[in-house]
Amino acid sequence: ARPVKLSVHVHCYGKGKKLLLSRDITALEQAEAMRRDFVANVSHEIRTPLTVVSGFIETLQTFPLKKPERDRYLCLMAQQSQRMQTLVDDLLTLSRLEGSPLPGAQEWSATKILFAQCEQEARALSGVIAPQGHQLVFEPGPACEIAGIQREICSALSNLVTNAVRYTPEAGLIRVSWALLADGRGEFRVRDSGPGIAPEHLPRLTERFYRVDRSRSRETGGTGLGLAIVKHVAQRHGAELRIESQVGQGSCFSIIFPAARVRQPVQAA
Numbered sequence: 012a013r014p015v016k017l018s019v020h021v022h023c024y025g026k027g028k029k030l031l032l033s034r035d036i037t038a039l040e041q042a043e044a045m046r047r048d049f050v051a052n053v054s055h056e057i058r059t060p061l062t063v064v065s066g067f068i069e070t071l072q073t074f075p076l077k078k079p080e081r082d083r084y085l086c087l088m089a090q091q092s093q094r095m096q097t098l099v100d101d102l103l104t105l106s107r108l109e110g111s112p113l114p115g116a117q118e119w120s121a122t123k124i125l126f127a128q129c130e131q132e133a134r135a136l137s138g139v140i141a142p143q144g145h146q147l148v149f150e151p152g153p154a155c156e157i158a159g160i161q162r163e164i165c166s167a168l169s170n171l172v173t174n175a176v177r178y179t180p181e182a183g184l185i186r187v188s189w190a191l192l193a194d195g196r197g198e199f200r201v202r203d204s205g206p207g208i209a210p211e212h213l214p215r216l217t218e219r220f221y222r223v224d225r226s227r228s229r230e231t232g233g234t235g236l237g238l239a240i241v242k243h244v245a246q247r248h249g250a251e252l253r254i255e256s257q258v259g260q261g262s263c264f265s266i267i268f269p270a271a272r273v274r275q276p277v278q279a280a
């Protein structure tokens with residue numbers, strides 16, 4: 012049986028009468044522990060680049076460095092502040108997702124537009140990370156619309172595609188597709204020929220700041236929040252996030268949107 016934490020209060024009333032009130036605070040304690048962990052993680056993530064930047068500032072103030080060494084330091088400082096910027100952006104995205112009401116059925120997002128945006132991002136990132144080139148294949152499938160907030164779905168899809176680009180070694184194959192399934196649901200799928208993920212990591216991948224390979228994630232600009240964002244977006248849209256992966260065989264991430272929310276776009280008259 013799981014341990015239960017109780018808070019007990021004794022109220023005295025009337026003549027020697029006592030009322031014993033007990034409350035199960037297990038969930039409250041767990042939430043508090045999670046909050047503490049989260050704050051510790053965020054502080055650690057921010058402190059690392061901050062330490063690098065302040066160290067470099069001190070060096071530049073102490074030693075009158077000349078070009079090109081000075082430029083090298085400035086470039087490293089720019090990289091670290093970009094890292095902090097990305098972290099803050101991801102934290103804000105997560106907190107917005109948690110704080111805003113569930114999307115209604117009023118907003119429709121065209122799969123063609125989602126594809127175009129994420130293809131543009133993936134190609135730009137791939138050019139920076141793997142200049143030798145990944146093979147990026149986009150298969151937009153039938154033109155559909157999904158009930159949901161375009162900005163959110165786009166950010167989920169971009170997170171999956173950028174992960175595929177970042178974790179797949181150069182000259183790998185990344186395939187992004189949209190398809191209507193036999194049961195009427197719609198599936199975004201991002202498959203890569205990267206290193207794959209061992210089964211013991213799979214259940215924890217969507218936890219905030221969980222990384223299989225911490226240094227690889229940092230090296231390629233990861234914040235450890237991408238899949239937590241994807242999971243939130245999927246949940247908010249009643250969609251299912253599936254992760255299939257085997258070490259040495261690549262990974263496949265998919266988001267499956269419920270049937271009722273997929274429809275053909277209205278044709279212009």
Ligand code: ADP
Binds near residue numbers: 208216217221228239
């Ligand atoms: P990060 O910013 O570190 O990429 P994510 O939440 O997006 O954070 O992913 C969590 C971890 O899952 C990553 O650190 C990485 O170890 C692993 N991962 C995610 N996508 C892939 C992928 N396509 N191939 C291999 N590992 C992946």
